[in-house]
Amino acid sequence: MASFQKYKTKDGYKWLYKYYSTVNPSTGKKKQTTKRGFNTKKEAQLDAGQTEQDLANGTFVEEAESLTFEEVYKQWLATHSPTIKPSTRKTEEYKFNKHILPNFGKLKIRDISKPYCQEIINRIAKELKTADAMKMYANQIFKYAVKMDIVLKNPMEHVVVPKNDSDFVVSESTEKRNYWExxxxxxxxxxxxxxxxxxxxxxxxxxxxxxxxxxxxxxxxxxxxxxxxxxxxxxxxxxxxxxxxxxxxxxxxxxxxxxxxxxxxxxxxxxxxxxxxxxxxxxxxxxxxxxxxxxxxxxxxxxxxxxxxxxxxxxxxxxxxxxxxxxxxxxxxxxxxxxxxxxxxxxxxxxxxxxxxxxxxxxxxxxxxxxxxxxxxxxxxxx
Known part of the structure; x- marks a missing residue:
């Protein structure tokens, strides 16, 4: 059975749950894993129920359990890089290193929840006008993880990119003209x-x-x-x-x-x-x-x-x-x-x-x- 706990972050309180996954062959004991980033206890309970069902059905992938987002990103990059131009690859790697990996890189990819993805995109949207692109880049890694049976579902799939208040306000100043008449x-x-x-x-x-x-x-x-x-x-x-x-x-x-x-x-x-x-x-x-x-x-x-x-x-x-x-x-x-x-x-x-x-x-x-x-x-x- 999973155990649930409330914890404090800089953006307020969140919920996590701990569960025992597969047996460690060296110790003979089940390994304990933590999944965090839920806004409510109910969200954590629903996710925990899905995890326990995966364990019971044998669809929980042992090899993928410990993979971090960055490790999966590197797998994806090795396949993706030969299909694009060097200039495009350089741009994409910069964006991942600057905006995506600092937020997701060290986390186990199976432990990244939908609420956590939404939280990160909300934060990025406050800093950048290109939050849509950042979501798209991160989404590619989760889609790859689903395709490779590393995770069962894509937690980024239904994340919404918020708009800033300024997007709904008509500016009195004219847009800067980047052309000549x-x-x-x-x-x-x-x-x-x-x-x-x-x-x-x-x-x-x-x-x-x-x-x-x-x-x-x-x-x-x-x-x-x-x-x-x-x-x-x-x-x-x-x-x-x-x-x-x-x-x-x-x-x-x-x-x-x-x-x-x-x-x-x-x-x-x-x-x-x-x-x-x-x-x-x-x-x-x-x-x-x-x-x-x-x-x-x-x-x-x-x-x-x-x-x-x-x-x-x-x-x-x-x-x-x-x-x-x-x-x-x-x-x-x-x-x-x-x-x-x-x-x-x-x-x-x-x-x-x-x-x-x-x-x-x-x-x-x-x-x-x-x-x-x-x-x-x-x-x-x-x-």
């Missing part, structure tokens, strides 16, 4: 032509005119440009780790795409390639038949932070509205909408696998588009 783009392009290096001019021109991701732009080679058919192929992305670089496949199947180029961009690219080849010849450098479009003096890729640094410098020097490099991608999408492109066209050009991502940009379109919408409605009624 048409007149701001024209000003920026003028600055590029007049006072920046030719490489920076071409690089930022491509950001604005293609909407490509930073890693895609920095991974571009000469062979990715089809001047005859006016096409740019985006099928890889630059990745840096431990001072080494590599080219990874595109983010998703939708990210592998070919997009059309306008005549102004094609002329600028021709001029840039000619400039590069002339510079290499004048300096006695060997010319690669398929070199990087943007590279350091020795031909290696630029730092991933290079576009960020240069954009921030230009914005600060010329007192421009502050946006990020990713904001240039947002800008491209917003101006496409302003020019009359439909949502499907923008989705395909940006390489969004989920149209919801494109819709999120559409909800933040420029002031001009919103004004045009009102004018269209008025004109329609006047017909």
């Amino acid at each position: 048409k007149h701001e783009i024209k000003q920026f392009l003028s600055i590029l032509k007049e006072g920046q290096s030719f490489m920076d001019h071409v690089m930022f021109h491509l950001f604005i005119y293609t909407g490509a991701r930073k890693g895609e732009i920095l991974a571009l080679h000469e062979s990715d440009i089809d001047f005859k058919n006016k096409i740019l192929t985006l099928n890889k992305t630059l990745y840096h780790e431990n001072k080494a670089f590599s080219y990874q496949t595109s983010k998703t199947a939708a990210s592998k795409r070919s997009i059309s180029l306008d005549d102004v961009t094609l002329r600028l690219l021709r001029k840039w390639l000619t400039h590069n080849k002339e510079r290499h010849l004048s300096e006695g450098m060997r010319t690669d038949s398929d070199s990087l479009l943007f590279a350091r003096f020795d031909g290696t890729p630029l730092r991933m932070a290079y576009p960020n640094d240069r954009l921030n410098e230009i914005i600060t020097k010329h007192n421009l509205h502050k946006i990020t490099v990713h904001g240039l991608r947002h800008t491209h999408a917003s101006l496409l909408f302003e020019a009359g492109a439909n949502i499907k066209e923008v989705q395909e050009r940006l390489g969004h696998s989920d149209i919801k991502m494109t819709m999120n940009i559409y909800t933040h379109v420029t002031k001009t588009v919103k004004e045009q919408t009102a004018q269209k409605f008025q004109k329609f009624l006047e017909l």
